[in-house]
Amino acid sequence: MTTGSVETEELTALAARLRLVVGRLHRRIRIDGRESIPPLQLSALVTVEQHGPLRLSELARREAVTAPTMSRVLAALDEQGLVIRTPDPHDARGVQIVLSDDGAARLAEVRSHRTALVARRLERLGREERQRIVAAMPALEALLVDDD
Template identity: 30%
Template sequence: MTSGTTPDPTPDGGNSDSRTESSRNPIPDPGDGPAGEDLAVALRIAVMRTSRRLRIEASGDLLTAGRYSVLAALERGPATPGALAARERVQAPSMTRIIKLLEADGFIERHAHPEDGRQVLAALTEAGREVLDRARRQRTAWLHRRVDELDDGDRAVLARAAALLQGMSAQ
């Protein structure tokens, strides 16, 4: 399949008519050898659907995807609202709202910036760490249940694929 015949992807990386694309691009059989663009399309769809499903299944009752991402960023250390907005690729007013909601829930706290009195730093609280850990455990548990349904051969394929995807995403 050439890129000229592929429908425009939706913002989440899926496809506006995923049933049509899935039927045209089944996941290639590894015995078929490299599938080039078809493999790239199949991987994109599989990764995006799995990512979306992890977000829906695992943390919808705990945190929105945006709040989860901000807490995960703050796990690395305190950050200014501007730095968080840039990292998350949202406008500053949107990040300010997220920070206020997380602060109201007790998941973060704001402190004066030690070098620039005009700015504040957002930092993760212990409650924030706990809810982040709980969301991660739920995500892992959902995926673990799916993996347990597979046979040993498929689990081995996934283990290899996970290593390859980690390497690809690090480049």
Template identity: 35%
Template sequence: MSQPATPTLTRDDALADLEAEVGVLIRRVRRVIAERARAVHPELMPSSYLMLGYVRDHGPLRASAMCAVFGIDKGAVSRQVQHLIDLGLVDRSPDPEDGRATLLSVSQEGAERLAAVAAERRELLAERLADWPAEELSDFAASLRRYNDALGIPADR
């Protein structure tokens, strides 16, 4: 007796599956970013949380440097930056290369709060992915990096 034919997975089917899983990932990431923002400060907006992390990783920097990274105009960046300053998470200082400009850096409080949230996040990931060997985690990260690179997502994320 012969086995029933197994349907062959087409490239279109694989791409549709990838698109669906990325959609799930995006919805979860949005929720997680909102949760992390509240954990850093109850009044922190999710979009400002992403900027705070960027300033931590790339600062000190001018606010205008974030326009291209986040794909938003100077006015929107300025409002987000002011929100971060008002919450005491970012400091502004004169740019030594141009007295008309200012540089942004994460405040001590902002850095401490981000570090605490990151520690909690890694602990949760460690629990949820406890059955994933280190090699599998590394392979998954490499696949995501390759995916992001293929889509032209900037390397500085």
């Protein structure tokens, strides 16, 4: 076996382990969090917060769902008072979606709760294990950068 193929196998094994750990940790946080907001609604709120104001079609594209699906999501968020539909200044027929004060507060609450859940899991680790996670954070954060 060549050095290149050994490195490829090691990289693939690492990728599989990382995918599994991150996926399971994310699922565990979601389950333990018992949020009242379904995942797609929560994701849409975050996207509106980060990129808003957005038209429904742009929000649907960013969330990789159809416009009818996003319309149902927005109807639920609007009903809860978490988003506000405002007239589109560039198109009198269109509306833009912005986060309401209640939506921002709900996001802050979810983030705080999820952070506390992760902190409790981190407390179970020894000091050395936590320091290894701290040391790995820059590399993990670099994985979030999209390829251009």
